[in-house]
Amino acid sequence: MAFATLVFIGLASAAIILTVQENTREKPRDTLLKAAAALGDVRTLTYSGTIGSTSQTLTGKLKVTKGGRAYGPVTWSGTSATLLAADGRVFLREPKSSLVGRMQVDTTDAALLPDGDYWGSIDPNELGLDFKGTLSPPAMAALMRRYAGLRTARSETTARGRKAIKISTSDVAFYISRTGGHELLRYESSYPKIAADVTAQPVSGGPATVADMTADMGRLGDAFDASRRAKVAAKVEFTSCGTFGRPCSVGVKVQPDPGTSGTARIRAYFRLASQRNGGGKVFGDCRADGDVPAGRTQQVQCTISGGEWAKHGSEYKTVWVYTAAFQLAIELQDVPRMERALADE
Known part of the structure; x- marks a missing residue:
């Protein structure tokens, strides 16, 4: 075992020796x-x-x-x-x-x-x-x-x-x-x-x-589950919308990716706009989640209100709603379980 020695000289000429051990000859x-x-x-x-x-x-x-x-x-x-x-x-x-x-x-x-x-x-x-x-x-x-x-x-x-x-x-x-x-x-x-x-x-x-x-x-x-594609299974529709500019509910049926087993969480995003496919003037957005069994369809809906819709919705005679669906990666109850498992390591 080799040793490196540092020597410090004090004011009274006393030497303090500090020895640091190194592993230089260890097998x-x-x-x-x-x-x-x-x-x-x-x-x-x-x-x-x-x-x-x-x-x-x-x-x-x-x-x-x-x-x-x-x-x-x-x-x-x-x-x-x-x-x-x-x-x-x-x-x-x-x-x-x-x-x-x-x-x-x-x-x-x-x-x-x-x-x-x-x-x-x-x-x-x-x-x-x-x-x-x-x-x-x-x-x-x-x-x-x-x-x-x-x-x-x-x-x-x-x-x-x-x-x-x-x-x-x-x-x-x-x-x-x-x-x-x-x-x-x-x-x-x-x-x-x-x-x-x-x-x-x-x-x-x-x-x-x-x-x-x-x-x-x-x-x-x-x-999001980047490997799975949820789909919109029916035409998006207004589920309630009495007067333009007032709160309007929109909904659509969604379906999990064909490769899904069990139940999947699907998130649908909606946009209310003056043109098809969400183009033109955008009045507002909302999103809705649903737990959908594999091979089944289920309605999800949300409400668009306030903002540009409240300010200018009444100025239009025709508006369009566009939607897209995405599959989420895990169930909400999985999150606390994962956190507990990490804490218990």
Whole structure:
């Protein structure tokens, strides 16, 4: 074991000696086993860099919990987004333009969605990454223990601006701090393709370590299902509208995607305008949700009032209502269940 010694000279010429122990002569096997043990008290590992699979490459900063849930800002297919993966599902929060492109929504339907960022679910196979099995603290500890039993190369380097020991094979490299308790500083792998600095947050950090993930998990009730297409099953109609300019209710029958099993949440957007397909002067918008069994149709409706409709509706003899339907990703009761599962890790 090597030692670095710093000497401080006081005013009375007394010397105070501070000794810092480094892992410079430790066997790679022992270094990996100690680094794996250090992960036993870790709640999350944050990977800052590139994480990729055969189908996608993410660049950004992903936090992976000990239960395998992942969250953070990434660049996905050239678009800045926020990723949240939990309970076998993957969600992206991305700009409206990216979402409607992923869902292949036509321009007229897309116009009914307000501008902004939206959460949408994607097929986990599209990402092709097993966060729990490869990047969670327990998985990383298990990987280190496995490589501790293999022949590895050892060298001294730096990572995250700190002195580090690099222990590597042809397909993987672990960068472990030379001082400070065998901390994993960086991880590289050929498959999945990973090159990222690593920062650990201890269990003692409590709920604060996943507060950002919890907050966005609470918004997933509005996430669209990017892989399914709900449809408008009948002509949209006024369900009540006595006088133009006064509150008017509009409704339409909607149906889930043919590939749906069970019940689906469908959200319909409506627009009241002076021309067909929502064009011309826009008087107002509203939206309505419905829980619709697979293979069935169901009426959803909402009311447009106030705003431009109240100001100018009475000036028109003919108005048009346009609608578009979208399938939502999860049931509302799934959100608190996901939040509890995260809290219970």
